[in-house]
């Protein structure tokens with residue numbers, strides 16, 4: 001297995017190994033896991049990927065999420081990201097599927113609005129447009145390390161509120177439907193996620209974040225905006241141009257990502273599996289003290 005660095009200080013391609021080999025071989029898994037902890041975004045090219053292969057690979061990293069209500073793939077371990085309607089044609093721009101892909105173009109980390117946030121996401125390209133449709137990543141670990149050290153302590157003791165309907169509301173007021181709102185109440189998480197494998201801290205934020213616990217609304221919003229701006233500063237991203245056979249895996253604790261637009265009339269189909277974070281991934285330290293005491 002060869003590790004080829006790709007981005008500005010994070011992201012790497014793993015060459016000479018397949019998802020199937022990692023799923024079947026403990027030593028290959030250990031090497032891939034170490035690369036994941038170190039590089040935050042892993043790219044695999046030329047994979048012969050099926051749903052079964054993707055899920056078997058994902059399971060090694062932790063428990064796979066069950067897809068939430070209101071998504072394509074509800075109740076399975078797969079999230080289908082598609083703009084192809086039931087009639088097989090690309091949906092119009094005001095269709096729910098098109099608006100949802102637009103919401104994915106806001107900087108975010110997956111599942112910060114869920115009761116159990118995500119360790120990692122695994123995304124495979126099934127149908128890709130002729131141009132555009134890239135996924136862009138930034139390292140919130142490098143963001144944290146770039147910040148004035150005097151800020152670190154304050155951020156380590158701060159907690160942010162995340163709500164799915166907040167990010168969807170930025171695209172269309174009713175994009176999160178009543179069923180989703182009921183199933184996904186706001187969640188509060190630490191602003192900094194420390195990786196237990198290497199002790200490195202990362203800013204934990206997303207388009208879903210709307211308030212800082214205990215902070216007046218305007219001041220909290222300002223802090224979130226400043227951190228989002230710092231995280232997404234020009235020149236800090238890795239842009240993944242999808243090719244057929246690509247699979248990309250990322251650490252939701254230490255990155256943010258966004259989809260990039262593509263010609264609206266062209267189909268795009270991606271399949272995501274998502275791995276829930278566990279205590280071993282540092283989850284316990286992310287809960288606000290009130291919840292830690294209650295559980």
Ligand SMILES: [Fe+2]
Nearest residue numbers: 104108109110
């Ligand atoms: Fe995402």
